[in-house]
Amino acid sequence: xxxxxxxxxxxxxxxxxxxxxxxxxxxxxxxxxxxxxxxxxxxxxxxxxxxxxxxxxxxxxxxxxxxxxxxxxxxxxxxxxxxxxxxxxxxxxxxxxxxxxxxxxxxxxxxxxxxxxxxxxxxxxxxxxxxxxxxxxxxxxxxxxxxxxxxxxxxxxxxxxxxxxxxxxxxxxxxxxxxxxxxxxxxxxxxxxxxxxxxxxxxxxxxxxxxxxxxxxxxxxxxxxxxxxxxxxxxxxxxxxxxxxxxxxxxxxxxxxxxxxxxxxxxxxxxxxxxxxxxxxxxxxxxxxxxxxxxxxxxxxxxxxxxxxxxxxxxxxxxxxxxxxxxxxxxxxxxxxxxxxxxxxxxxxxxxxxxxxxxxxxxxxxxxxxxxxxxxxxxxxxxxxxxxxxxxxxxxxxxxxxxxxxxxxxxxxxxxxxxxxxxxxxxxxxxxxxxxxxxxxxxxxxxxxxxxxxxxxxxxxxxxxxxxxxxxxxxxxxxxxxxxxxxxxxxxxxxxxxxxxxxxx
Numbered sequence: 001x002x003x004x005x006x007x008x009x010x011x012x013x014x015x016x017x018x019x020x021x022x023x024x025x026x027x028x029x030x031x032x033x034x035x036x037x038x039x040x041x042x043x044x045x046x047x048x049x050x051x052x053x054x055x056x057x058x059x060x061x062x063x064x065x066x067x068x069x070x071x072x073x074x075x076x077x078x079x080x081x082x083x084x085x086x087x088x089x090x091x092x093x094x095x096x097x098x099x100x101x102x103x104x105x106x107x108x109x110x111x112x113x114x115x116x117x118x119x120x121x122x123x124x125x126x127x128x129x130x131x132x133x134x135x136x137x138x139x140x141x142x143x144x145x146x147x148x149x150x151x152x153x154x155x156x157x158x159x160x161x162x163x164x165x166x167x168x169x170x171x172x173x174x175x176x177x178x179x180x181x182x183x184x185x186x187x188x189x190x191x192x193x194x195x196x197x198x199x200x201x202x203x204x205x206x207x208x209x210x211x212x213x214x215x216x217x218x219x220x221x222x223x224x225x226x227x228x229x230x231x232x233x234x235x236x237x238x239x240x241x242x243x244x245x246x247x248x249x250x251x252x253x254x255x256x257x258x259x260x261x262x263x264x265x266x267x268x269x270x271x272x273x274x275x276x277x278x279x280x281x282x283x284x285x286x287x288x289x290x291x292x293x294x295x296x297x298x299x300x301x302x303x304x305x306x307x308x309x310x311x312x313x314x315x316x317x318x319x320x321x322x323x324x325x326x327x328x329x330x331x332x333x334x335x336x337x338x339x340x341x342x343x344x345x346x347x348x349x350x351x352x353x354x355x356x357x358x359x360x361x362x363x364x365x366x367x368x369x370x371x372x373x374x375x376x377x378x379x380x381x382x383x384x385x386x387x388x389x390x391x392x393x394x395x396x397x398x399x400x401x402x403x404x405x406x407x408x409x410x411x412x413x414x415x416x417x418x419x420x421x422x423x424x425x426x427x428x429x430x431x432x433x434x435x436x437x438x439x440x441x442x443x444x445x446x447x448x449x450x451x452x453x454x455x456x457x458x459x460x461x462x463x464x465x466x467x468x469x470x471x472x473x474x475x476x477x478x479x480x481x482x483x484x485x486x487x488x489x490x491x492x493x494x495x496x497x498x499x500x501x502x503x504x505x
Contacts, residue, residue: 002088005258007047009320009364011084012377013347018044018318020051020259022367024292026315027299028308030338031322036360038063040320041265041301042384045221048263049094054211054219057265058226058240066387067221068096068399077383080360084380092385095220097212097403098396101199101239105225106400107409109239110201113149114142116242123280124196124238125187134180137173138162148417151201152192157422159185194232199239202413207250209405211262220404230268237271241280244287244298251294261295269300270307285311305338313341317373320381321363326355342376353378 001008006017018027029044031037042064045055057064071077071091081089098106113121118139122132138158142149149155162169163181170176191197212220229236244264251261266272273281288298292315300308300316304324308316319342326332339351342365353363357378364379391399400406 001086004051007044007051008086008088008382009043009047009366010362010379010381011086012364012379014377016364016366016374016377016379018047018366019368020053021256022318022371023048023053023263024256024260024295024297025317025367025371026288026292026297027318027320027366028305028313028316029299029301029320029322030303030305030307030324031362032303032325034359035322035357036362036381037301037322039360039384039388040322040362040381041267041299042067042386042388043382044299044320045263045265046092046094046385048260049219049221050092051259052213052217052219053260053263054213054222055263055265056210056222056224056243058224058236058267060226060230060267062225062227062390063388064223065096065098065391065396066389067094067223067384068391069093069387069395071385071387074388077388080380080383084382086382089383090385094386095212095214095218096399097209097220097222097405098225098400099222100225101229101235102195103198103410104228105396106223107403107405108198109205109224110199110409111204111242111246112202113151113155113200114139115204115246116200116238119279119283120238120242120245123241123276124234125184125191126234127184127187131180131184131187133174134162134176134184137169137176140173141169142418147421150415150417151419152188152197154418156185156188157419159188161422161425191235194235195229196232196235199235202415203409203411205409207246209408212404226267233268233271233274236268237274240266241272241284241287244291244296245283247296248287248291248294251291251296253293254295255293257295260297263297263299265299265301267301269302270304273307273309273312281309281311285309285315288312288315304334305341306334317371318366319364320379321354323357323359323361324354343373345375345377348378350376 001015003017005021006019007023009016009018029037029040038061041057045057045064046067048055059065070093073091077089080086099109100106101109116124118132118135122135125131125135127135138155139149141147141162142158147154147158149158159181162176163178166176166178166181188196210220210222214220226236229239244266247262247264254261272284276284291298299318300312302308305313305321321338321342324331324335324338326335335351335354339349339354342350342363344350350363357363360381362379362381363376365374365376368374
């Protein structure tokens with residue numbers, strides 16, 4: 001049953017396999033709650049891991065964590081294996097690395113503000129167009145001035161800097177209103193309260209740590225604890241989109257390899273597209289379309305195919321459809337749309353089968369030779385080999401302690417970045433302003449002191465006894481003589497100057 005180049009999915013009228021060479025052509029796992037999506041996801045993840053393909057998957061309910069333990073061969077598993085003729089079925093466990101944005105149930109996952117970028121950050125913050133424009137200006141200003149944006153306090157400090165210099169910045173980069181900056185700051189506060197401050201920072205996640213294999217050739221299954229993260233669905237969705245974008249940016253082109261370099265499972269995928277602006281949907285479509293050539297397969301897991309935009313849905317070639325319920329006209333339309341996405345099987349009605357299947361059954365269609373979709377088969381999905389259900393807390397802690405990345409991400413690194421640079425700049429400016437104010441105060445004080453001294457001197461002179469202005473006889477004689485001499489000198493001088501004019505008078 002097990003083949004080296006394929007993943008065994010289950011049994012319809014024939015064994016259903018997912019060829020590894022088409023594993024990077026992306027996929028879709030859908031179905032109503034309780035129909036077996038998580039078990040299917042675990043079985044496919046085990047198949048990729050056994051083939052040496054690393055896997056990244058979000059664990060919404062904690063059930064997927066059991067893949068790290070040896071399977072317990074429960075009665076229903078053994079019965080299912082016998083029913084589908086799965087003679088190679090055996091218990092197994094798989095190498096796992098646990099991750100957690102909050103660092104509680106796994107190694108912390110961080111990225112920097114700069115790596116996230118303004119588009120995705122605007123999505124997390126739910127900014128309008130004007131606010132997103134200011135955020136773009138902030139990033140451009142940071143790039144032009146060599147400011148590292150690593151965590152939320154860096155971005156806050158940058159926004160304060162922009163608000164304080166709005167007039168000058170508006171001239172160069174475009175209009176910046178203080179009210180808009182304030183609105184962005186408030187959104188950052190909400191994000192921080194949701195735990196975003198723990199996500200942004202260093203050490204940032206190295207994509208290579210998601211692509212590890214063991215010495216015996218198994219791919220590590222990286223499991224993101226998402227039960228608490230789901231309380232902040234926008235953060236969850238944006239993080240996974242960022243991760244896909246990073247894979248696209250970092251990994252080299254490989255075309256169509258014999259097996260994927262990494263397979264990425266996006267559970268509760270509808271959260272990515274709920275109320276998403278068109279620019280973001282276009283971005284997702286672009287990433288999904290192009291990341292295939294990097295050897296990455298993206299598998300969306302959600303309740304209904306209509307949760308996925310048509311442009312993205314068209315990129316998903318390998319499909320597993322569990323049962324859907326059709327009680328309302330809207331649900332009936334969704335069933336017809338899901339049925340129409342499969343290559344018809346003349347043996348049964350696809351639309352009817354979707355509403356009639358039991359737990360563990362699914363419609364399966366995958367790419368076969370030359371990339372042609374297979375005829376849809378009504379399939380009983382194989383049971384997982386690992387433990388079905390969550391690990392105990394102490395078992396999870398043991399896996400984390402023995403992880404190949406233990407100790408790498410557990411300590412926060414806070415190097416000099418925009419916050420420190422701008423804080424220092426602000427302190428220097430405040431010191432300079434304080435010095436200038438002190439110099440001005442000193443000058444005013446010196447002037448006041450001079451005025452006070454002059455006033456005191458005048459007061460002292462005014463307080464001295466006045467001398468009599470009456471002349472003594474001697475002083476009068478001297479004064480009279482001085483006047484006579486001055487008059488005589490004045491006449492002599494006049495004559496001397498006018499001599500020729502008055503001679504003969």
